[in-house]
Amino acid sequence: MLQTKPFNKNEIFNSFLNLNGKDVKRFSENEYLFHQKEKVKGIYLIKSGIVKIVKSGFGNIQTILSLYKTGDIVGASFVSSQEYYSYSAIAIGKVEAEFISTNKVQEYLLTNSNVRLQLLLFLCNEAEIKETKVAQIAQSNLRKIVANTLITLYNEYGSSRTKEIKINLTLEDIASYSGMSVSYLRKVFLYLEQEDLIKLMHKKSVHNHPIQIKILNLSELKMIATK
Amino acid sequence: MFLRISSRLNNLIMYHQPFHIESCKTCKTRTSSIFCCLKGELLEDLDFNKNCLIVKKGQVIFQENARPLGLFCVHKGKVKISKSGNATKDQIVRFAKNGDVIGYRSILSGEMYSANATALEDSELCFIPKDAFVRLIQSNSELAFNLMNLVAKDLKNAENKITELSQKPVRERIAEALLMLLEFYGTDSEGSIDIVLTREDLAGIVGTATETLIRIISDFKNDMIIESIGKKIKVINKQKLIQIAELYD
Secondary structure, three states: OOOOOOOOHHHHHHHHHOOOOOEEEEEOOOOEEEOOOOEOOEEEEEEEEEEEEEEEOHHHOEEEEEEEOOOOEEOHHHOOOOOEOOOEEEEEEEEEEEEEEHHHHHHHHHHOHHHHHHHHHHHHHHHHHHHHHHHHHHHOOHHHHHHHHHHHHHHHHEOOOOOEEEEEEEHHHHHHHHOOOHHHHHHHHHHHHHOOOEEEOOOOOOOOOEEEEEEOOHHHHHHHHHO | OOEEEEOOOOOOEEEEOOOOOOOOOOOOHHHHOHHHHOOHHHHHHHHHHOEEEEEOOOOEEEOOOOOOOEEEEEEEOOEEEEEEEEOOEEEEEEEEOOOOEEOHHHHHHOOOOOOEEEEOOOEEEEEEEHHHHHHHHHHOHHHHHHHHHHHHHHHHHHHHHHHHHHHOOHHHHHHHHHHHHHHHHOEOOOOOEOOOOOHHHHHHHHOOOHHHHHHHHHHHHHOOOEEEEOOEEEEOOHHHHHHHHOOOO
């Protein structure tokens, strides 16, 4: 019986990393890797740093859809036939990435069935994550959404030693990523702090200044997220 | 005469009603599916391995957390794909119509189905077993690219949905949902959106309470933007609906 491979993010990343003809690009904080509605040029393999994927709606309100870090691929969903990027990619802090043009990616995919399958799995995984998030945002209460966001951030960027979430996000970023307003997020954070589930390292978060979060009770947060 | 096949693994039950099994070579629906690129031996392989079945309205085609045996191509009909958000409510994440394939992601990843698929009306489906599908994907680059486009489109729709849920008030989301359904399913002979959805289902697409949806639909009717013919909805003033939806993409 033919077996499909389980999704292996490192395998697809390393496959593209071994390709010739890449371009190393460096981005400083808040610099755009690409803009929403810009013509698709290629993909970025993140070698260091964190990139936020942001979609602007009517009135230029921005929603953070994803956060990508070292070992992630940005822009992969556009290489098959999309003409324009449907979101922007912005560096949080310094980012180093390898850029591969769309033509090179398509050439590689045409001749390599294993990489094609891996890229398909990568995209399927991305679609699953996003559709699950749709269900969460549409149905969950604010407390549950915030608990899910904190757990996701902790799993990706948390330090098991200090229990801190090690990523420079502002309150506005976290609210955007959770799909809610800053005022609602503040209220939920206040309740979670009062219940000794989290600790915000700065009592008064300054507008657009990164906020530091320490997770005090992960198991309780998980219970809220799954209730 | 019905032949009931129960899945050896889980709650998947298919009612197999014999009907004229059209060959993939002559199937018009295939031309609008990801399999449109197949020719020769590969097309024969697909034709040989597929099984056709009829599902009744409301029937579950596959369930979340069931083991995938293959994927389904909608030959004729309408299917909703939903995820269990909380214990009492399903969130509709997308729809499938003639030519669309469902259940393929779990086949590729080897994991359980991550969503439920339910027939919205009596539908004819073609079931393609896992082995046959994986063989086709590995042998034909164009099929793989078609599938990539399909996944990319689902991904983009989910991203739009997240943005919409985060940014738009309910009224705008309802307007956008009606426009999306109109574009996806078109209209029937009476000019109504060619799909029957319960108010609960519609509320599920939008991500709001049923009561809120009913109230806003009522407002739209009073403002002569839509009218309802039974459960079906007819868009009378599409421009107004677009204005309310504040479509940006």
